[in-house]
Amino acid sequence: MKKREQALDALRGLAILLMVLSSSVSFGVLPAWMYHAQVPPPYHVFKPDLPGITWVDLVFPFFLFTMGAAIPLAMQKKITEQPVLKTAGQIVQRYLLLVVFALFTFYARAWVMDAEPGWQAQLLSVGCFLLLFLMYAHFSKLQRKALAIGIKIAGFVLAGLFLYTYPFKNGFNLANSDIIIIVLANMALFGTFIWWLTRNRPLLRIGILPLVMAILLTAKDTGSWNSELFNWSPLPWMYKFYYLKYLFIVLPGTFAGEWLLARAKSDDQKILKSKGIVLVALLCLLIMLCNVVCLYNRWLVPNLLISAALSLLLLQLLKNSTEGADKVLYRNFAQTGVYLLMLGLFFEAFEGGIKKDISTFSYYFVTTGLAFLTLLSFVIFEKAGRFTGFITYLGNNGKNPMVAYTAGNLLLIPLLKITDGDALLDSLSGLPAGGFLRGLIFTGIVSLITLYCTRAKLFWKT
Template sequence: MKRYLSLDLLRGLTIFGMVFSAIIPYGVLPDWMYHIQNPPPAHNLDFSVSGIGWVDLVFPIFIFCMGVAIPFAGSSGKMGVKSIFLRFLMLWIFSYLYVFLDFSTADGWLPQLATVGGFAALFMLYMSKPPYKWIRLAGALLSIVLIIAGVLFFDEKITIYRSGIIIFLLSFIYLFGALIWFYTRDNLKLRFIVFLLILLFASVTMHFSLPVKLYAIKEVRWFFNIEYIYFLLILLPATYVGDILKGRVSLPGGFDSHERATANLFTRIMMFAYLLMFVIWMMIALYTEWSLYKMLFSVSAALIIWLLSKRVFPQYAQISLIASVMISGGGLFLFYEGAITKVPCTVSYCLFTTGISIYLLFISDFVVHWFPASYFSRIFSGAGSNPLMSYITFGALVMPVFKLTGLIHIYIAAYPQGWPWIGVARAAVAVIFTMALVAYLSEKRIFWRA
């Protein structure tokens, strides 16, 4: 089956956002450049702050992409309960390994070299279809040796509490979501019932502040986070979107919604602009205080997208209706919950971000159709098809190499004191360079797979 490049593009942009938001100058940019609940300059978590910004959208969009991809992975016929648990285990191990193998914060050239060695170990462990069977074993042995060396020589601490929280969360979300999809892949009504049960469970447990109470218990939070279940409100609708798209992509000649569009180029451009403006509007509306007029405007605009899709892009109509329902449901739940927050996760946060993710996937379709061979499409779709590598390459390879070669001095000089927006530009260039490196490997058919 051909890859769905629009999904790869959106996933690549999402990973760009994850890495970019982690390396921009801290404490000196406007509030909207960071997680809304971690405002500058101290960036301490403030539960009294509500609203979401672009940084808060990145993680749920990635969950959405993961959900859409599940039916594609299952189309090979190789997905079963055993393979689902195996992939979960590999993701869970990865969430620890890339942290334990990162010694780059230690002084000196040896920790940097060891970090590059750790990247090589992960390369051998997670390479898709290695040419020799012994490569994975060599990667495992090298990982063990480097972790022991880190403890002995670099004062590294090995503990169950030191994991990469994003990959850790994703591993469990994948496990639960993939199992639900597997057992309901031929029964959409049952999957919808499961979605409603999760919605009810989330509403009740959030009302009694169960997430905060559980997270306060250190012995529990290292392994169990109730948000695994909440985020299924994003992933399960995404699997339905994936079911629809998989059927279309598997058609002879693949799927291009624009080839089936009934409107001229100007109308398509207007549709693209409308989608883009609506996403921007939603980001502004959710960043500021929610109100009735914002809800009415947002729901009306989403319904207009659905009606336009039926006329202009009939292939989008079914999925666009899902997005409209999610936006409408998010607005209603926001009034019920009183605020939209990422921490603790609210139902409105899950529903709104699902709807926004669908519209961003539509926008990605436009970009891939109009500019299929552009550097932009190639870089981000290439990086998006290699998500594990894309996520850690900057910290585990690029920065250690910069430190070993002296390029770190140029990197530091590229952010002059008192010019934070130049620091933002530096971060963007550095991450795009990283994405381009991963995209090059993807074009050479070199992938990491859990």
């Protein structure tokens, strides 16, 4: 069995746990940098003209980046060992399964079911979480394949009956779903097909992005074919051209996956010969920290100069730090990450400054560059044997992201409501330290649920 890329799993695990943390800390009481930059406390009203990013704004692009990096790793065997139509069907199937996941998990939330959900709605939400195991768990240990298929069919039939028959407070509407999962579904579909078609033509893959950029920048020209293409959708609840803006994160991520794959295939696996390589990993994290702090505080010129200086030092240290396949991988990650970061900083003044919502080109490039550098730091730590326990912990969470994403809303919150445990958690929310502790406790429990499922090999897959 092929060894997984633990560093990539760890980055995905970090992203999903920070996503849970950012949504579970107390609102209104923490410093503004603990929330999305465009929804500051105390009222968390969306301010689209407010520039800057916080650590919370790195979470989604980091997850998208890991999705892109996973595409070559997941597809390289399929495209060589099975028919083209079967592979294409599996890509479309994954897209449809993610769309169903987005719909079902949205309506499975107790507060979506009822205006004032009681214990019955909370228990039903828990039941929906358990039903997801029938729908998405991997039953590879079952000797009878027909039985595994039958279990999945039964799960989806029950899910369909729930969506069709339950009297939701606002009714059932296909337009209402988990938008994050819908975006991921579109990225899985378009990102995978684009990588597949351009796997031997990397320049063409890069060349697609300016075409997407052109449509995004000209979409407001009413009456043009650009505007028509941007606004056209056969099924708006499943697809909008607007979602393709995240290809600026996913497609660069596919290069990271290809480079990881190339290292795994190489026979030149040498041991790190310099302790200085760990300094490279720390520099990567320092660059990330510098950009988050400076862009949030709008220290734009100092950030540009500091980022440039640290990047030059990073590239210089890499020259003589290691050899062989590792050196190629580290150099590719570092050079690409630095270039995208600097490109994003050069774009910073465009569209009113860097923002997650409404997302800007500066945001795509900066966050993708930082994702490359963060993944590089994790790869180095793993190879150097540093922080192995932490990397393993994050990786085990990252192997089961669908469980981690839903365990809070569909399992933990309902159980807390039924047992009045939510009152205990909310009692911590009076002060900033307590409001953060609330999020840590909630995230820790979600992580334990995810780790249990991972160790029990209860993986949800599409």
